[in-house]
Amino acid sequence: MPQSMLSNPGSDVKYSWFVGVPLVSGFSASMGSSGFSAFDLFANNGVDFNTKVRNLVLSTSRNDKVAINQQLEIFSGGFKLGDWQKASYFSFGMYQELDVLAYVPKDPLILALDGNQTYLNKVFDLGDLNAKGELLSVFHIGYHKNVSEKLILGVRGKLYSSIFNITSTKNSGYFYTTQGTNAIYDQVISSNILVHTSGFLNYLYNYSGNINSDISKKAFLGGNLGVGVDVGLTYYPQKNIQFTASLVDIGSIKHSKEVESYSYKGVYKFVGLTPNLTPGIPTGSLTNFSDAVPLDTLNVNYTSRRSLKFNSSIQYSFGNESNSDCNCSSDEENRYKNAIGAQLFVMSAPRLPLTALTAYYRRQIFEALEVKATYTIDSFSSKNIGFGLSTNLGKVNFYILADNLLEYKDIAKANSLSFQLGLNIIFPEKITPD
Amino acid sequence: MKKILAVIILVALFFSCSSDLDFNQVNDLKREPILVTNLGSFDAPAQLFTTGITESAVTTNFPIIKIFEDLYFKESLVKAEFFFEFNNTINSAFEIKLIFLDASGTKIDSILFDVPAYSGLPNVVRKTETFDGPHFELLKTATKITFVVKMLGSPLAIGSPGSLKLRSSATIY
Numbered sequence: 102m103p104q105s106m107l108s109n110p111g112s113d114v115k116y117s118w119f120v121g122v123p124l125v126s127g128f129s130a131s132m133g134s135s136g137f138s139a140f141d142l143f144a145n146n147g148v149d150f151n152t153k154v155r156n157l158v159l160s161t162s163r164n165d166k167v168a169i170n171q172q173l174e175i176f177s178g179g180f181k182l183g184d185w186q187k188a189s190y191f192s193f194g195m196y197q198e199l200d201v202l203a204y205v206p207k208d209p210l211i212l213a214l215d216g217n218q219t220y221l222n223k224v225f226d227l228g229d230l231n232a233k234g235e236l237l238s239v240f241h242i243g244y245h246k247n248v249s250e251k252l253i254l255g256v257r258g259k260l261y262s263s264i265f266n267i268t269s270t271k272n273s274g275y276f277y278t279t280q281g282t283n284a285i286y287d288q289v290i291s292s293n294i295l296v297h298t299s300g301f302l303n304y305l306y307n308y309s310g311n312i313n314s315d316i317s318k319k320a321f322l323g324g325n326l327g328v329g330v331d332v333g334l335t336y337y338p339q340k341n342i343q344f345t346a347s348l349v350d351i352g353s354i355k356h357s358k359e360v361e362s363y364s365y366k367g368v369y370k371f372v373g374l375t376p377n378l379t380p381g382i383p384t385g386s387l388t389n390f391s392d393a394v395p396l397d398t399l400n401v402n403y404t405s406r407r408s409l410k411f412n413s414s415i416q417y418s419f420g421n422e423s424n425s426d427c428n429c430s431s432d433e434e435n436r437y438k439n440a441i442g443a444q445l446f447v448m449s450a451p452r453l454p455l456t457a458l459t460a461y462y463r464r465q466i467f468e469a470l471e472v473k474a475t476y477t478i479d480s481f482s483s484k485n486i487g488f489g490l491s492t493n494l495g496k497v498n499f500y501i502l503a504d505n506l507l508e509y510k511d512i513a514k515a516n517s518l519s520f521q522l523g524l525n526i527i528f529p530e531k532i533t534p535d
Numbered sequence: 536m537k538k539i540l541a542v543i544i545l546v547a548l549f550f551s552c553s554s555d556l557d558f559n560q561v562n563d564l565k566r567e568p569i570l571v572t573n574l575g576s577f578d579a580p581a582q583l584f585t586t587g588i589t590e591s592a593v594t595t596n597f598p599i600i601k602i603f604e605d606l607y608f609k610e611s612l613v614k615a616e617f618f619f620e621f622n623n624t625i626n627s628a629f630e631i632k633l634i635f636l637d638a639s640g641t642k643i644d645s646i647l648f649d650v651p652a653y654s655g656l657p658n659v660v661r662k663t664e665t666f667d668g669p670h671f672e673l674l675k676t677a678t679k680i681t682f683v684v685k686m687l688g689s690p691l692a693i694g695s696p697g698s699l700k701l702r703s704s705a706t707i708y
Contacts, residue, residue, distance in 0.1 A: 213568060
């Protein structure tokens with residue numbers, strides 16, 4: 102389907118032209134949480150919520166995280182240039198995307214819930230605070246071409262328009278309390294926390310506008326802008342063996358509108374009062390904590406990088422060619438009834454990359470129906486079974502894919518869920534001369 | 536037939552179940568952290584009391600509660616425990632008074648300690664004062680604290696050994 106070009110601009114997708122049905126050509130959503138599920142916190146089971154929160158904090162680590170991604174394709178289309186032997190393919194479109202990635206702030210949570218009385222000698226790591234989120238729209242235009250009989254190369258240029266952004270991923274610092282000598286405790290806080298935001302400022306102070314209108318304007322290049330590029334390839338070492346690789350979202354966004362950042366930086370040693378009883382010698386003032394570790398509000402520009410994604414796959418196709426009465430498909434991979442393969446996905450993240458390794462089997466069941474079964478091991482689950490189908494009813498293409506099917510028996514306990522679906526109108530290209 | 540089968544497969548994908556969840560439980564969250572920190576300390580050598588001076592009084596700012604309010608406990612400070620430890624190695628008894636004052640210098644509260652003279656054996660006096668309810672609300676209005684250290688008994692000879700040490704901590708609920 103044409104949407105595969107968004108994960109690999111060098112996909113072997115051919116068409117005379119296509120158009121995605123506006124707002125329904127591509128909708129995808131995925132959620133992953135490692136270490137806990139919605140059921141662990143919000144189950145209506147009579148267990149006290151505070152007990153559930155404490156159990157969650159104790160059972161998770163600072164590397165556990167919640168990741169949410171949602172994409173809605175607003176419009177898309179594409180067309181072919183050139184004849185059937187030397188064709189180039191253009192594609193373009195716009196989509197809205199929501200990304201959230203938040204790590205469990207374990208040590209600050211323990212401090213906020215329990216304090217430090219029972220944690221003497223523990224060094225609380227303030228760098229556990231690590232989260233980012235963004236709502237943006239993306240305008241893109243792509244190009245791919247068979248540069249040889251075996252190799253297809255593609256590239257996609259992107260223009261990002263950020264609607265809302267919050268980024269706090271480079272925090273550090275510590276807080277500890279140990280038994281002291283001259284004082285009861287040795288206690289120090291060193292804080293280096295910075296939270297960048299953009300797009301929220303107008304709504305914080307006496308806002309009287311129309312938020313829907315504001316968001317629409319920001320979505321259509323009125324927000325904070327950035328540029329990016331995707332590159333990819335498909336290579337056939339043999340006719341029935343396919344290798345693909347791509348890098349997606351090599352780009353960044355410069356935030357200069359409606360920016361407000363909050364910094365909490367400084368060092369403070371809690372020595373308490375130290376009166377000097379020597380007559381005539383003044384006692385020094387106790388430094389105010391808020392002077393030593395001030396909470397500052399800044400209005401400075403900042404740059405956020407898009408999460409870089411790497412996709413790669415290898416596929417072996419076999420079986421009789423799909424339908425001897427109709428050589429309907431111009432895509433090499435769809436000439437065979439069966440295919441098995443493996444896919445690797447890696448996405449950059451503030452700490453360890455998010456990864457997914459998938460094994461799949463694809464089968465052309467009818468002339469117009471193709472199904473795919475997958476098994477994936479990823480950062481959130483080791484029992485991710487997925488299923489997808491793509492069907493062409495005349496010129497109308499409908500596709501749906503869903504992962505983590507085993508979790509659907511109780512989605513409240515799911516550690517990850519994802520699905521995507523869409524509707525396109527595709528005019529296949531002519532693969533023979535007139 | 537093929538198209539009907541395709542539709543059946545599609546419909547089958549839309550069935551799922553979920554355990555009963557209640558997100559309103561968030562309102563039940565109770566944060567009751569207990570924070571410990573230093574309240575104050577001093578180390579007064581015996582020489583301070585060999586020049587005929589028998590009493591020393593020092594007033595200093597007392598922003599201890601404000602420090603915790605600055606952090607994040609603003610609305611939830613309900614109780615404080617102050618722990619005091621005096622270690623006296625001077626051959627004289629002392630009476631120490633801590634006086635809490637508000638912004639206008641008016642006394643809000645005071646704590647009295649009697650520390651015996653050093654006689655060669657470990658001489659540590661410990662005391663915990665608890666402030667809760669209205670007593671704690673009153674303490675929150677304190678902005679200064681006066682340390683009054685009064686030596687009981689005869690003035691010390693020059694060169695007298697020892698010191699009077701205070702270590703103290705606060706436990707805030």
